[in-house]
Amino acid sequence: MDLNAFESLAMDEEGDEEEEFGFSRNYFLARELGSSSRKKSGRKLSEIDLVDEQVLRAAVSEIRPKNEAGIEALLRSYKDQYSKWLFVLRCGFGLLMYGFGSKKVLLEDFASTALTDYDVIVINGYLPSINIKPVVVTIAELLQDKQQCRRKVSTGNKQRTQQQFNTLSIDDLLTYLNEEVEDVKDSFVCLVIHNIDGPALRDSESQQYLARMACCSNVRVIASIDHVNAPLLWDKKMVHTQFNWCWYHVPTFAPYKAEGVFFPLILASGTAAQCARTATIVLQSLNPNAQSVFKVLAEYQLANEKAEGMPGNTLYTKCRERFLVSSQVTLNSHLTEFRDHGLLKARKHSDGQDCLYIPLSSEALQKLLSDLG
Template sequence: MDMEDDLEEVEFEFSRNYFLAKESGSGSSRKKSTHKLTDIDLVDEQKLREAACQIEPKHQNEIVTLIDSYKRLYPEWLLALRCGFGLLMYGFGSKKAMIEDFASTALTEYSVLVINGYLHTINLKQVLIAIAEILLDQVKTRRKVSSRDLPKSQQPLNSQSIEDLLTFLDEVETEDNCFVCVIIHNIDGPGLRDSETQNYLARLAACTHICVVASVDHVNAPLFWDKHNVHTQFKWCWYHVPTFAPYKVEGTFYPPILAHGMETNDLYSVCREHFLVSSQVTLNSHLTEFKDHELVKIKRHSDGQDCLYIPLAADALRKVLSEIS
């Protein structure tokens, strides 16, 4: 009984101390800091990129050996494509150079079209038109043109809808050795992430004379597709091919992480003080033109504020300012 009493006393003291600590801290928890993340003085994005370029690469011999081991897989990858499967490359590092080397080495008999999924805006209809034109050229070269080889109602390709273009690509009749290989760098990129675009790409991959080679880098990329997309349309063969190569090209098109952005409210205050605008509506109308020409872009900071930044290098900005002055 004495031992049980001791245990109860220990538990009581623990509970009492816990609630006393919560009570004593409740007053201080109401005090909120006035500091914001945007107040932190961060290094300039351009200086950061320049410093990153000066970092000496390591383990170059091992990386060369690793890439050579992938090159020995080219025949296997080509066989998978000819059997109707799609190739999906994943792993740490940029796979752009490796996939393009595979295309230039093993896909010489194919017509190849490249989609840069790391771009923020991609015109999927223009991509489908380009693929249709490639197939039509192959059909004309082999002198197999018929009424079924032409788009619906014999209208120009530019006037066709995406649905009509996909139907045409699926029904076009040509020789069995006519193929267009579509390479999609970052099929999980920002310009391709919506479900509608992914469904269109899956339908494209399911076309008889289309094969797809794609890469992914986002950890949640497999969530884009359902079983029908994966097993019936894309028919992915997954290959783990880490290259440890920097994302130099892909990272160029992402907004700067550490750039000094200015909040829209702060910009309005400054413009109003200098009698440049009289209302927020007037400022927004001016900013719209700048945004349309991509001279100014908007990025949402972690504190929820919309900030404006100029996507130009420091040297370019200095040159513009010197010309203005």
């Protein structure tokens, strides 16, 4: 190799090294500049111009879900399994449905189609708060009626009334279901639970009560789960002995319309209207008398904004005057319902007596009363 060729080769190698060094230097320089710019960024999430929740939900409701025909066809395909699911229930098992997509329509269609010979009670586990005791009371009443029909008990005999059931604790009610209604054969009550892994049912106490209901010989549970960690709610005894689950993978790919109502939208602003709307949805699930009692409390709070709350005896007097309650026990049952749903709180007045108040702003209360009509 001559000298000129050697020098040319050396220059080419040196150029390649400089080019490679240039690439690496630019890469690390870009990384450094990028990290420094991110550290110095002054942008905040609070500065985003959020949309009103009602406007955003109205826009979301206008979005047509994709592949509606495919979803409907998939739901129809599950109808072939209804007879099998009913057979599994009659054998003493519980049904647990899992898979992507809302299973609310599927479970309700199964209940209205295949469970027409049985009493069905529905629990919407996706609600923000749930009171389990009324469910147990309803089951006890239904099974007691079935006992009367089977034994042909005369109306003169002593039987527990709804008010007597309401005075019992959940533990006593579950004991009654286990011990006193054993003779009701092949006439069980079906408990349909949408989202048994919902926010209001994830605590250990609620799951224990549901498990004890499920292991009653006259109760069958049909439930759905959507959270990936839902099985962690139960231990081995609850799964195999109490709930006695029979698992079914039933993906529907249906949108979570009903389940998503109570979850705040990320791009929506938290306004008084949003708080009022959530409270309205909860109150509309209660009976008219309970709504009227709540209105009395809300009107008093709006008229006495500087007061610490409404004394309990004052509320009772006003409700008696309007013929909304007949006794203190009835009023207390309404107040317990409000507390369970997070619509009522109590605090000590300066003179020592307990005062009741609604944890909402005046603007939200006005909007709530307007929505309730």
